[in-house]
Amino acid sequence: QVQLVQSGGEVKKPGASVRVSCKSSGYTFSNYGISWVRQAPGQGLEWMGWISADSTNTNYAKKFQGRVTMTTDTSTTTAFLELRSLRSDDTAVYYCARDPYGALFDFWGQGTLVTVSS
Amino acid sequence: EIVLTQSPGTLSLSPGERATLSCRASQSVISSYLVWYQQRPGQAPRLLIYGASTRATGIPDRFSGSGSGTDFTLTISRLEPEDFAVYYCQQYANSITFGGGTKVEIK
Numbered sequence: 001q002v003q004l005v006q007s008g009g010e011v012k013k014p015g016a017s018v019r020v021s022c023k024s025s026g027y028t029f030s031n032y033g034i035s036w037v038r039q040a041p042g043q044g045l046e047w048m049g050w051i052s053a054d055s056t057n058t059n060y061a062k063k064f065q066g067r068v069t070m071t072t073d074t075s076t077t078t079a080f081l082e083l084r085s086l087r088s089d090d091t092a093v094y095y096c097a098r099d100p101y102g103a104l105f106d107f108w109g110q111g112t113l114v115t116v117s118s
Numbered sequence: 119e120i121v122l123t124q125s126p127g128t129l130s131l132s133p134g135e136r137a138t139l140s141c142r143a144s145q146s147v148i149s150s151y152l153v154w155y156q157q158r159p160g161q162a163p164r165l166l167i168y169g170a171s172t173r174a175t176g177i178p179d180r181f182s183g184s185g186s187g188t189d190f191t192l193t194i195s196r197l198e199p200e201d202f203a204v205y206y207c208q209q210y211a212n213s214i215t216f217g218g219g220t221k222v223e224i225k
Contacts, residue, residue, distance in 0.1 A: 044216055044217070045216040046216070103214070104153045104165065104208070105163070105165060107165075
């Protein structure tokens with residue numbers, strides 16, 4: 001069955017960077033991209049961007065351009081999200097989701113809580 | 119950016135009742151590009167409906183989607199206990215945006 005398993009929670013100080021991983025299994029990794037979506041505590045969903053499985057194509061939401069990098073490692077079927085210059089309002093649960101072409105999300109990881117606090 | 123406005127914010131209903139959730143877009147959205155998700159407490163969202171009206175794999179037929187242009191609706195014909203959750207609409211006609219969500223709670 002399709003599974004996306006994310007790395008554990010992180011606590012970071014303002015100005016630091018965080019890297020979250022998302023390991024996929026149960027499907028042909030090369031056939032699907034990965035989107036990242038975040039959810040601040042008690043808030044709604046916010047799309048951050050999409051990456052193709054081979055990393056040749058990315059599409060970042062304007063809000064995060066310059067501060068985010070998405071990569072993949074096809075040898076381990078793992079996607080990565082790096083967010084830099086963290087602020088307190090980046091505190092959120094970060095989800096990866098399988099996304100064929102940067103559009104909709106049919107399977108989701110369990111989420112990774114990133115807490116930004118001094 | 120297309121803004122999606124969901125209403126009501128909270129819907130209080132009893133099991134067995136019908137739920138009607140609205141999603142209104144700030145500009146016209148091609149129906150093919152309108153999606154609905156369900157999020158239960160403490161869980162990741164789950165894909166329910168894509169293309170405005172097509173149920174995702176494994177989704178019960180009590181869930182149905184309809185609409186076009188700027189007005190879309192998710193209907194749950196008879197609420198089951200596991201249906202009490204938050205529902206989000208999402209569009210990908212112009213970048214990707216989500217609505218603010220509708221919480222369906224037990225009355």
